[in-house]
Amino acid sequence: MYHVVIADKHGASSRFFLSIKRLDHLYILRHPTNTIPHPIPLTMTSPLILLPGDDIPPENFPASSGSAPLRLGPGLRLLSSQPTPTTTSKSHTTTHVLSTTQPGILSTDHKRNGLSMQTPPNRRYIPTANDLVIAQVHHSSPDYFHCVVTPQAPQLLLGQLSFEGASKKTRPMLKGGDLVYARVLSMGMGPGAEAELTCVNPATGKAEPGGLGPLTGGMVFDVSVGMAARLMRASSSSSAAAEDEDGAVAGLVVLAELGRKLEKVGGFEIAVGRNGKVWVDCANGGDSAVKATVAIGRCLSAIDELGLAPADQRKLVSRVLREMKIES
Numbered sequence: 001m002y003h004v005v006i007a008d009k010h011g012a013s014s015r016f017f018l019s020i021k022r023l024d025h026l027y028i029l030r031h032p033t034n035t036i037p038h039p040i041p042l043t044m045t046s047p048l049i050l051l052p053g054d055d056i057p058p059e060n061f062p063a064s065s066g067s068a069p070l071r072l073g074p075g076l077r078l079l080s081s082q083p084t085p086t087t088t089s090k091s092h093t094t095t096h097v098l099s100t101t102q103p104g105i106l107s108t109d110h111k112r113n114g115l116s117m118q119t120p121p122n123r124r125y126i127p128t129a130n131d132l133v134i135a136q137v138h139h140s141s142p143d144y145f146h147c148v149v150t151p152q153a154p155q156l157l158l159g160q161l162s163f164e165g166a167s168k169k170t171r172p173m174l175k176g177g178d179l180v181y182a183r184v185l186s187m188g189m190g191p192g193a194e195a196e197l198t199c200v201n202p203a204t205g206k207a208e209p210g211g212l213g214p215l216t217g218g219m220v221f222d223v224s225v226g227m228a229a230r231l232m233r234a235s236s237s238s239s240a241a242a243e244d245e246d247g248a249v250a251g252l253v254v255l256a257e258l259g260r261k262l263e264k265v266g267g268f269e270i271a272v273g274r275n276g277k278v279w280v281d282c283a284n285g286g287d288s289a290v291k292a293t294v295a296i297g298r299c300l301s302a303i304d305e306l307g308l309a310p311a312d313q314r315k316l317v318s319r320v321l322r323e324m325k326i327e328s
Contacts, residue, residue: 048106050117056098062110071109073116074128075102077187101187102126125150125225125275127195129184132209132232134220134273135197137178145174147182147197149275158182158197163214164207172214179215179279181271211271218269218281221297227304231255231272253310254299257317262292264327270296288326295324 048060056076072078079097100106104119127133127149135147138155145158158180160171174180182197201208223231234252255270262268266284273279280296282289298320303313 049104050100050106051103052100054100056100056106056115060106060108060115061096062108062113062115068113070096071112071114072098073107073114075100075104075117075119076115077101101128123225124152127153127156127184127187127275129187131184131274132272133182133184133197133275134215134271134277134279135180135182135275137174137176137180139176140174145180147180154194156184156195156197158199162198162200164200164205164212174214179220181212181215181273181279183212215271215279215281218279219293219297221278221280221300223276223278223300223304225274225276227300228272228274228276228278231270231278231300232274235270235272251310252303252313254303254313254317257314258296258299261317261321262296262326265289265292268292268296291324291326295320295326 048057050056062070077099079099081096098115100117102117102119104117107116107118108114109116125133133149135149135156135158137158138146138148140146140160143160145160146155147158149156161167162182162185163172166172180197180199182199185196185198185202187195199207199212207213230252234249234255259267262282265288266282268280268282270281271279278297278300280293282292299313299317302308302316302320306312308316
């Protein structure tokens with residue numbers, strides 16, 4: 001067990017990570033000693049570690065070029081943005097006030113004029129705007145479906161008209177336990193604000209990408225948050241250029257291998273949520289469809305737990321399909 005003690009330049013120390021954006025020295029004490037060793041100075045090149053709610057210091061912003069917009073990655077929130085006139089020309093610069101929503105190390109990309117947070121691997125999902133998730137309807141109110149994305153997060157609101165072509169007469173009639181494939185629209189700002197989901201692109205009113213909306217039939221399997229992110233990269237249509245020498249995308253060949261071997265039995269549909277949920281449905285119906293769906297879930301769970309290489313993934317697919325007596 002270790003204690004981490006933070007000391008400022010005057011020597012005052014604290015055993016709590018309250019705010020470390022102005023950290024001057026870092027002490028690491030081995031329990032149970034109370035002896036403070038020589039401090040380790042943190043130089044200007046040291047990484048900036050931030051906690052949720054910390055403001056981003058302006059000196060850590062990328063040097064913007066021209067009118068290039070500031071790109072924000074996950075873990076950051078824009079609190080305000082306003083133009084500021086410059087003294088040397090008639091042009092304006094934009095002053096941003098940013099805050100963090102996740103703990104991690106601040107990363108500045110001067111080339112792309114971007115900021116992002118390098119966060120440690122999460123075992124649980126934290127809802128983030130624009131994420132695709134598989135949500136379960138808990139109950140409904142006159143205007144919203146109240147949905148569960150993760151057990152530890154508050155329920156998210158899904159408007160009853162937030163579906164492609166939905167009106168008061170044609171809106172979907174969802175009940176508790178039904179599943180929807182949705183996008184996190186916003187996380188809400190200010191006291192009492194609630195996060196929202198949507199099943200359409202607000203700009204076009206279309207279900208983009210395809211597949212957003214109620215999920216009927218099929219089965220849902222749980223995977224880790226990291227595995228869900230890999231599956232989403234592997235299943236995207238633009239991933240072909242990212243294949244390695246094994247034909248893997250994000251280290252995965254399981255989806256391509258299953259698609260090839262299950263083509264004769266009608267193939268399958270899959271929807272992956274960043275919240276660690278995978279919905280699988282086989283098109284042909286009947287007993288063979290149930291077997292194929294269970295086989296896909298077994299393959300995904302085994303690869304997630306064992307961290308199999310591409311060659312081992314192909315062997316696993318063949319073995320599971322053989323055990324399930326599925327012709328390929």
